[in-house]
Amino acid sequence: ESRLPSFEQLAKMVATNEVTWINVDGLGNTRLIEALGEHFKLHRLALEDVVNVHQRSKVDQYADIMFIVLRMPHVPTEATGGRVTTEQLSIFAGPKFVITFQEGRPGDCFDRVRLRLREGATKLREAGPGYLVHALLDGVIDNYYPVLEGYAERLDYLEDAVLEAGSHVMDELHEVKADLLILRRAIWPLRETVASLSRDESTLFGESSRPYLRDCYDHVVQIVDLVETYREITADLRDLHMSSLSNRTNDIMRVLTIISTIFMPLTFIAGIYGMNFHTSSSRFNMPELDWEYGYLLCLAVMFVIAAGQMYYFYYRGWILPSFRARK
Amino acid sequence: ESRLPSFEQLAKMVATNEVTWINVDGLGNTRLIEALGEHFKLHRLALEDVVNVHQRSKVDQYADIMFIVLRMPHVPTEATGGRVTTEQLSIFAGPKFVITFQEGRPGDCFDRVRLRLREGATKLREAGPGYLVHALLDGVIDNYYPVLEGYAERLDYLEDAVLEAGSHVMDELHEVKADLLILRRAIWPLRETVASLSRDESTLFGESSRPYLRDCYDHVVQIVDLVETYREITADLRDLHMSSLSNRTNDIMRVLTIISTIFMPLTFIAGIYGMNFHTSSSRFNMPELDWEYGYLLCLAVMFVIAAGQMYYFYYRGWILPSFRARK
Amino acid sequence: ESRLPSFEQLAKMVATNEVTWINVDGLGNTRLIEALGEHFKLHRLALEDVVNVHQRSKVDQYADIMFIVLRMPHVPTEATGGRVTTEQLSIFAGPKFVITFQEGRPGDCFDRVRLRLREGATKLREAGPGYLVHALLDGVIDNYYPVLEGYAERLDYLEDAVLEAGSHVMDELHEVKADLLILRRAIWPLRETVASLSRDESTLFGESSRPYLRDCYDHVVQIVDLVETYREITADLRDLHMSSLSNRTNDIMRVLTIISTIFMPLTFIAGIYGMNFHTSSSRFNMPELDWEYGYLLCLAVMFVIAAGQMYYFYYRGWILPSFRARK
Amino acid sequence: ESRLPSFEQLAKMVATNEVTWINVDGLGNTRLIEALGEHFKLHRLALEDVVNVHQRSKVDQYADIMFIVLRMPHVPTEATGGRVTTEQLSIFAGPKFVITFQEGRPGDCFDRVRLRLREGATKLREAGPGYLVHALLDGVIDNYYPVLEGYAERLDYLEDAVLEAGSHVMDELHEVKADLLILRRAIWPLRETVASLSRDESTLFGESSRPYLRDCYDHVVQIVDLVETYREITADLRDLHMSSLSNRTNDIMRVLTIISTIFMPLTFIAGIYGMNFHTSSSRFNMPELDWEYGYLLCLAVMFVIAAGQMYYFYYRGWILPSFRARK
Amino acid sequence: ESRLPSFEQLAKMVATNEVTWINVDGLGNTRLIEALGEHFKLHRLALEDVVNVHQRSKVDQYADIMFIVLRMPHVPTEATGGRVTTEQLSIFAGPKFVITFQEGRPGDCFDRVRLRLREGATKLREAGPGYLVHALLDGVIDNYYPVLEGYAERLDYLEDAVLEAGSHVMDELHEVKADLLILRRAIWPLRETVASLSRDESTLFGESSRPYLRDCYDHVVQIVDLVETYREITADLRDLHMSSLSNRTNDIMRVLTIISTIFMPLTFIAGIYGMNFHTSSSRFNMPELDWEYGYLLCLAVMFVIAAGQMYYFYYRGWILPSFRARK
Numbered sequence A, B, C, D, E: 001e002s003r004l005p006s007f008e009q010l011a012k013m014v015a016t017n018e019v020t021w022i023n024v025d026g027l028g029n030t031r032l033i034e035a036l037g038e039h040f041k042l043h044r045l046a047l048e049d050v051v052n053v054h055q056r057s058k059v060d061q062y063a064d065i066m067f068i069v070l071r072m073p074h075v076p077t078e079a080t081g082g083r084v085t086t087e088q089l090s091i092f093a094g095p096k097f098v099i100t101f102q103e104g105r106p107g108d109c110f111d112r113v114r115l116r117l118r119e120g121a122t123k124l125r126e127a128g129p130g131y132l133v134h135a136l137l138d139g140v141i142d143n144y145y146p147v148l149e150g151y152a153e154r155l156d157y158l159e160d161a162v163l164e165a166g167s168h169v170m171d172e173l174h175e176v177k178a179d180l181l182i183l184r185r186a187i188w189p190l191r192e193t194v195a196s197l198s199r200d201e202s203t204l205f206g207e208s209s210r211p212y213l214r215d216c217y218d219h220v221v222q223i224v225d226l227v228e229t230y231r232e233i234t235a236d237l238r239d240l241h242m243s244s245l246s247n248r249t250n251d252i253m254r255v256l257t258i259i260s261t262i263f264m265p266l267t268f269i270a271g272i273y274g275m276n277f278h279t280s281s282s283r284f285n286m287p288e289l290d291w292e293y294g295y296l297l298c299l300a301v302m303f304v305i306a307a308g309q310m311y312y313f314y315y316r317g318w319i320l321p322s323f324r325a326r327k
Helices: A007-016 A030-040 A044-051 A111-118 A122-126 A129-142 A144-163 A169-199 A207-272 A294-316 A321-326 B007-016 B030-039 B044-051 B111-118 B122-126 B129-142 B144-163 B169-199 B207-272 B294-316 B321-326 C007-016 C030-039 C044-051 C111-118 C122-126 C129-142 C144-163 C169-199 C207-272 C294-316 C321-326 D007-016 D030-040 D044-051 D111-118 D122-126 D129-142 D144-163 D169-199 D207-272 D294-316 D321-326 E007-016 E030-040 E044-051 E111-118 E122-126 E129-142 E144-163 E169-199 E207-272 E294-315 E321-326
Strands: A020-025 A058-062 A065-074 A085-093 A097-102 B020-025 B058-062 B065-074 B085-093 B097-102 C020-025 C058-062 C065-074 C085-093 C097-102 D020-025 D058-062 D065-074 D085-093 D097-102 E020-025 E058-062 E065-074 E085-093 E097-102
Touching (some): A044 A085, A058 A169, A058 E207, A065 A129, A129 A207, A207 A294, A207 B207, B030 B044, B044 B085, B065 B169, B144 B207, B207 C169, C044 C085, C058 C169, C129 C169, D097 D129, D129 D144, D129 D169, D169 D207, D207 E044, D207 E058, D207 E169, D207 E207, E085 E169, E129 E169, E129 E207, E144 E169
Parallel strands (some): A020 A097
Antiparallel strands (some): A058 A065
């Protein structure tokens, strides 16, 4: 619990204390990692996994040391462009020590554990490394909830945006989908990990901690459930968006078609009587132009055509559909 | 069965009665919950789950107390905006008591159980806590049926709306889909819960109640089946809607194209003879204007063009397709 | 095999005959059902399932009585609007009797069984209730084939309709999909039912009837296979229909675009020379009108523009694509 | 191996030879089938399956006779309209005989087996019926490869056709999809069949033929893999085709929109100055017609409008997008 | 480790060395392969699989020789048209030898293994054939990472391209999808292969190599995970692309519709007053042409109509939507 003790102090602490928790924040100091590995007899393959930070969650047993890999999500902030990120947490649990390695990003999810340790929570200090591992696991799992709540809010907001035909909906939906894919890749292996921990027969977790691990498992299953649900909602919103796009295309087309089909014949008729055939050359050449009511008749014909088309469109439900449906 | 007895009365009731059913409606009174937890030795983790009302259905065994979480659906009403909601029901079943916690919304699905208790249904009063738990479970499961019937009706109505090209179909389909997702999330874990109850070897349920639990399980499987079927129907309706949107776009386009392609060439010809080239300046300048049958010829050409296009469209099946198909 | 004997006669028949088959057609007479239930000691939950006709296929064992629920499909007729329907068949098989309950719709699928009984098929009369149950099961399963053949024909017809761009294809596909969903919901549980019957260790089915149950199972699996295949074909036809809709939209658009882009510039040029700028007021005002070859030049320009566009469209493959591809 | 011996000859052959292979090509001669069934004690249900040629692949054991159903694919030819078809092959394998029934279409996949028999392949003649069954099985499985290669080539060709926007792509994709569905329905049950044969404990296949059956199984799994891969590729090509359709619609729309929006305002302006308001009646009536530079100004305005729109379209990337992107 | 020794030398090396690794690069020399097969007693079926290079990954045990087939991916280069390819690697591992067959393409993934051998890595030379096989397996698996990283980069680039509406996005997405399908077909069977190797009870791999095989398995699972993730991202990008296509169609349509509906009525009005009805013939013939403010009134009416439509489009959000949303 103290920061950066020398190596000898560490050795002494492990000897005296009941359980020592060593938390290494940042993986740049390879010499430190190797020294720890040698001192605590950590397996070479496990140490490689610690440094190679794209592992899936898993639990491996090497002799009497249990090696657990977890992925901690970070609540999206402006610094990460509003995108979710996950960090690898590697845990070695031996008979009298717990060593954790983080990637070294600012902030983790163990503040509550530290608080309880500082306040001298007797159970956490005395119950052996298994209980501490459970507390860390619990901290990681609980950190998924605020992350997921953020996406729940964002999906609510996106649902409104889709109904109001916002223009950047699809890009945002794509972003949310990509983030949920990241969370999904983090949480599914975590589920297997917790399941195998709660089935584990080793001495690390005593019989009394079984309900606590089962509780962890219930939480992970609930998170899996939420992630899958959000993924389905995202897919549904995409469908809704696509359909509203089609609907709007239809609306635009309808306006275009109505205006075009009404004015094209009218303009054509006006064009006819704009022709310059010489009425004087032949009595067949546009005699209408000299008729007494020629102009009025022409306007009347135009009006009748326009009205007929309006009625046809009304009949097809292309104009005033709501008014028509009400009847 | 009596409302709000004092704590001592409760203790006495548990001692005298064969089985006591304590139903706590609303989770605001944390002191009451803690007192009950202490008196009946309920596990701390279970009590946390009671208060944290977003649990999945599950069954846990703590020593001789069985802890069951169920999700009750509420029939959608106007108060909930026509959307389905689920409420958490937590059940503790001990050797001589059954304690249930509801979230405290008005209405539950135990009126029939209460009626049978008040009328002194001997079997329910005498057959031990297992039978009461089964009755509560049965009440919860039976409550899914009216909820699902509502969605069956709504899907029928939506099918008609899709065929009549209603404009808010997609939003409603989205709503139904979201609701079915909620029901699905409630009913799948319930299925596991009931399955593990009917496999359960504990003393809570005797051998004679096995067929009743199997009956519950059959009902849950039937509900799962219905929910999945409704989800598929919703997806099919969405497809049907999208295709009818495309169909309507085609219809609109067709009208526009027919009118445009008929009147554009005609208007162009009218435009030609509306040009003001001076016939007096050159004998090549629009001599047609002075021809005896110039105007009639012009109209005839227009008619021929229009008729030709009409025939082409008829041939392509864009106008009077049904008439053509009949031939 | 006789119709409506009195109850005493029934009791006598059960006592004398080797196996008695009682077929109750219609579930309205609740008193009769209760009387039968009491006389043959049928379980109350099973009788509830008989009356509640939306059960999934299943098989339950109550003491020495086996309770089987099956769903019989009815070949779609005009009376059902061309839609498929399923009817519930409940079978109780005891050591010396078989009782079946149908919903009471006209027609069932046991005519062949009855025929064999009337003709005194010795095996059916003597081989115990198991063999009769197998015959009934076989009758139900065989009835799925004509129903499915109807859908195979309908899908063939729809494939042609899609390729010919029929207008009600989508509605019909939706209907077929909905019907296949009904059949699917009927046949999947039936599969489990027949599988559990053929695994069954009870005395109802002897070792010799094992191949016959395996044969039933093979048939059910084949039907499941057919239903799934038809569902896939329906989905494919929907895709094909959607794509042909898009194709037609493209065709319509192309015609519109070609006509519009050719005639718009031409009409514009005609419009220019239809302007009334007074050539007498200024020598800059439309001197073209007085040129000797003004009109011919104007027509020539128009022709060049139109020809140029035609070539562009031909080059893009929008007109005469097949002619171009041949080269 | 001889054609149409009399029945007595057959009986003798079975008695003398070590293993007799009887191949019945065509199922029309029911009397022959019954006679064979009676003589070799083949089960009635198996013989029904032989005649009813829509069975799924399966293997059944009746006493000491093994009954295997396989589906042989036929390479698509012009005679079948380029569509794949499958034929049922039924095999009875007893201690000293192998009887095969084909549907009787010309051609099968046993030419290699016959060749080896005629050439007196000792292993095939002496190693018992198990080895012959394996050879037949191998022949059937190997026949899937040329069929699938045909579809691989067809998909390659279709990929090119999609990119070149061929017009009958969708119909062909639909055909390929339907054919792959047929192959899939044939190959999945075959997989189970071969798996259960290689697990089989009966005396038909000795321990030494185990690697050969495992090899068959590997081949079937590979074919399953290919069929599923081709199905995915077909679905991808459909997506690609749909997207290229949308792309082309966009292209067509863009041309239409550019031409329309450029010429509509121009034509309108020309229309204005084509109006016949009498300049002599009022000094407000179109004084522009008498201006010295009226006509030139009018053309200039038109040019500015057209240029402005061209720039806007260029800015939106609707014209010369590649040129713009290069900058 | 030496190149092309004579056969006798090989025999001697096998006799003297602890483990001999023979790597055959290229499968053209069938006589060599047969000679090796005879000398080391390799099973005929296994040798057939070596030559037939489209095998799925698998592991077979023939007596004391283990036969492993793996698929090595090759990083896409310009020589392969930027497409991924896989090569078959066949491994025979006997008690004192390891024989590998490659297809003979330039480059493999065993440079690190060779380096360690040359530098005399004692563990690799002494630990038996199991350790060498593990090293080869590790080399193959590690080679998937650079290949997948290439696709990760390509998907990042494609995401940008989709958002910027690049025109060849869909073709590239199709290519990536096809490549990921190839990788998927290579990696899934590899997963089963490695899983069965790590479960294997044979003497090839000792207990101490168990963690190394588990490590291999973890890597393969991680690769499977990546491939599936990339496939989902590809599908999402396709959706995004399709939706952006629809969006652009809408944009284009909107511009067309706005321009058309504004100018069509205006052009019609201009057309009316371009008609040549003779005002002198009748006082009803277009008296407006002689009005003092006729022309100005006409322009005013046009302006009002245009302004009204602009307002309507602004109200519908078709023009300046962002400006409107800000209010």
